[in-house]
Amino acid sequence: MTDPTPSEAKAASTSLGDLLGEVSRDISTLMRQEVALAKAELKESATKSAKGAGLMGAAGYGAVMAVFFLSFALWSTLATIMGGGWAGVVVALIWAVIALILFFVGRNQFKDVNGVPQTVETLKEIPETVKRNEENR
Template sequence: MANEPIKDTDPTLGKLVMDAQRDISTLVSQEIQLAKSELKVSVRHGGLGIGLFAAAAFLLLLAVIMLSVSIAYFIHWAGLGLHWSFLIVFGLYVLVAAVLGLIGLRQVKQVKAPERAIKQGKQIPGALKGKG
């Protein structure tokens, strides 16, 4: 069996390599087309989701404004002047914003550079050159 003569119908090594290259190229091209079509669907859903989140945030902002006016009128109803009632609501929001800002500042100060990743990244060129 090993010493059978080569038939004219058997493909040559060059033809096999060319066929493999063509098949790999076709496969890669089809994978890219599949990825593009999947991304189009994902981007469409993502865009719609972002738009809906923006609409919800806008409506929530309107609700907070209405709640603020209601709180001010409840304070006024309790016997304080209307202008003082609105000033109290304003002061409450400034106080909440200051507390949130301080908490956010503390969180930002805890952010550090990814030191281990940087150290490993600096080792890559040496590893590619064969240095341990």
């Protein structure tokens, strides 16, 4: 027969209560370390996300300004053909059509959102699992 490993020797010479206490401490330490790791990862992700969001906001502002000045140029060009008032109406109607198309596309995108179905399903299973484990005791 082979010699027992250090873990087997410790298990043979230590009480069950002490072993359970040690396992409990180890699990607690592991959970604290996992939470600390998650916090560090989330902080790094949040920092990168904030920088990206700021840059995207600046890009959005630039795009709004470009659209504004292009719309003004279109209005000005059309004003030489049909008069300033009607040219403004034409440019406004073009933007109304674009806004309507974007609205319908966005609404359809929202219809495709499912939330977190896998998480909800998993959370529903927890009470049943606990109940089954209590019945088996």
